[in-house]
Amino acid sequence: MTTDVSHPRSSAVRTRLWSNGVLQAENFPLADVSRHVAEPGALVWVDLCNPDSALLTELAGELGLDERAVRDVDGQRTKATRYATHTFLTVYGTGVGPIIPGDIASRLLTARISIIVLPTAVVTVRHENDPLRTVFDIDEVVRRWDDNSDLLRKGSPALLHELLDVVVDEQFDTIQQLDDAIESLEDELFDDTGDNRTIQRNTYRLRKELVELRRIVLPMREVVNTIRRSDAADLDGWYADLYDNVIRAGEWTDSLRDMITTVFETNLSLQDSRLNIVVKKLTGWAAIIAVPTLVTGWYGQNVPYPGFSQVSGVVTSALLSVITSVVLYVMFRRRGWI
Numbered sequence: 001m002t003t004d005v006s007h008p009r010s011s012a013v014r015t016r017l018w019s020n021g022v023l024q025a026e027n028f029p030l031a032d033v034s035r036h037v038a039e040p041g042a043l044v045w046v047d048l049c050n051p052d053s054a055l056l057t058e059l060a061g062e063l064g065l066d067e068r069a070v071r072d073v074d075g076q077r078t079k080a081t082r083y084a085t086h087t088f089l090t091v092y093g094t095g096v097g098p099i100i101p102g103d104i105a106s107r108l109l110t111a112r113i114s115i116i117v118l119p120t121a122v123v124t125v126r127h128e129n130d131p132l133r134t135v136f137d138i139d140e141v142v143r144r145w146d147d148n149s150d151l152l153r154k155g156s157p158a159l160l161h162e163l164l165d166v167v168v169d170e171q172f173d174t175i176q177q178l179d180d181a182i183e184s185l186e187d188e189l190f191d192d193t194g195d196n197r198t199i200q201r202n203t204y205r206l207r208k209e210l211v212e213l214r215r216i217v218l219p220m221r222e223v224v225n226t227i228r229r230s231d232a233a234d235l236d237g238w239y240a241d242l243y244d245n246v247i248r249a250g251e252w253t254d255s256l257r258d259m260i261t262t263v264f265e266t267n268l269s270l271q272d273s274r275l276n277i278v279v280k281k282l283t284g285w286a287a288i289i290a291v292p293t294l295v296t297g298w299y300g301q302n303v304p305y306p307g308f309s310q311v312s313g314v315v316t317s318a319l320l321s322v323i324t325s326v327v328l329y330v331m332f333r334r335r336g337w338i
Contacts, residue, residue, distance in 0.1 A: 013055070014047040014138075016145075021153035023146075030055075033062040037121050043152060044121040045159060047138060050128060063118065073114035073125045078219035080226035087230065089115040089160075089223055091167050092216045093136025094174040096209075104201050108174070108209045110216065111135035113167065115160065117227075122159045141166045154234050160227065161238050168245050171217055175252050178213070181206055182259050189267055196271065203264050210260060214253045220246045284332035291328065292321040 015033065017025040020041045028036070036044050048055060056073065059065075065085065080089045090112065097107040109129075113136060116123040128134055144162040151158045185206065188199050224246050228239045 012049050012051065014045075016045040016142075018043040018149075018152050021149050021151075023149070030058060030062060033059075033121075034064070037063065037118075042120055043155060043159065046121065046123045047126065048124070049126045049138075051125060056125070059123065063116070063121065063123070065116070073127075076112075078216055078223060080223040082226065082230055085118070087117040087227070089117070089227075091115065091164065091220065091223060093167055093170050094213065094216060095135045095170065096174055096177045102201065104205045104208075106205065106208045106212055108212050109133070109135045110212075113163075115163070117156050117160055119156060122156045122163070124163065136170065137166070151235075151238075157227065157235050157239075161235055161242060164224065164227075165242055165245075168220065168242065168249060171213075171220075171249050172245070172252075174213060175217075175249060175256065178206060178209060179252075179256055182256060182263065185260075185263055189263065189270060196267070199267060203260065203267065206260050207257075207264070210253065210257050214250075214257065217246075217253050218250050221250060284328075287332070288325050288328050291324040 013030055015026065015028050015030065016023065017028065017036045019039070021043075025036075030046070033044060033046060036042055046059065048059065051059075076090075078091055080087065093111040093113060095109040097109050099107065111129070111134070112127040114125040114127075116125075124138070126136060126138065128136070141163050144166065145152065145159065148158075148162065151162075181202070185199065185202055188202075221243070224239060224243045228236065228243065
């Protein structure tokens with residue numbers, strides 16, 4: 001019989017108990033974990049959000065773990081480590097924050113998820129940095145468990161699979177948002193009305209975000225491989241599909257890094273090209289203006305010359321200036337200098 005089915009997002013501790021794949025209890029006290037874990041056919045999930053050291057110590061005691069086993073929750077990089085009694089994983093949920101005009105700080109949002117996998121239990125310790133916004137949607141994980149309740153008969157690897165699947169899906173969503181941002185940046189490159197300084201800021205910020213995301217996504221290959229080799233013999237097909245998604249995410253991230261590098265180099269090339277066009281135009285107009293200056297300077301000499309002090313001299317100088325300027329204008333125009 002299912003009891004206490006409410007699960008407020010704000011709660012620091014969430015628990016669930018399944019028996020042979022059927023949900024039996026939810027949000028029971030942490031003190032009951034050790035009793036439920038010992039029950040035949042039981043599968044227990046414990047979730048802690050931003051726990052303090054006292055809560056972690058209590059959890060270690062309930063699961064019969066050495067206190068040192070829960071110290072790994074402070075780890076920073078994506079990893080998977082096998083111990084004699086459990087497997088420990090660190091993965092990251094990801095998201096993208098709003099654009100702040102003129103800000104070059106990374107918009108990449110992350111939530112560190114430390115996972116302890118036992119034969120009959122899975123513990124998730126989530127570290128959400130922003131108290132006003134939850135990056136990793138743990139409720140989506142619970143929904144997938146409910147939709148695939150028959151899979152939970154496979155034990156803790158089944159719980160872990162759905163959890164990692166949500167993590168990878170969130171990373172895909174983040175990559176897609178960065179991909180869309182790069183495409184928008186490419187459109188701005190060839191828009192003459194765009195602000196080049198804004199393009200430079202956005203390019204620099206996207207490069208930072210992709211570097212950070214790559215450090216999270218690429219190690220996921222080893223995480224999934226570690227689970228496949230050790231704990232997921234009955235779910236090899238499911239984890240093989242998950243591994244393919246992880247590979248795709250890593251390759252997509254690498255391709256975006258190449259794209260943003262291309263955007264950066266293209267922007268520099270376009271700036272050089274625009275500068276060359278400006279120099280050509282200035283040179284063309286300077287040459288056109290130089291001809292009348294030369295002619296009028298010659299006819300302004302204080303020495304006699306053909307047409308000196310006569311109307312014919314004025315007409316000759318005017319014709320020379322106009323004809324030569326027109327000829328130069330046509331030449332430069334045909335070459336695209338002006």
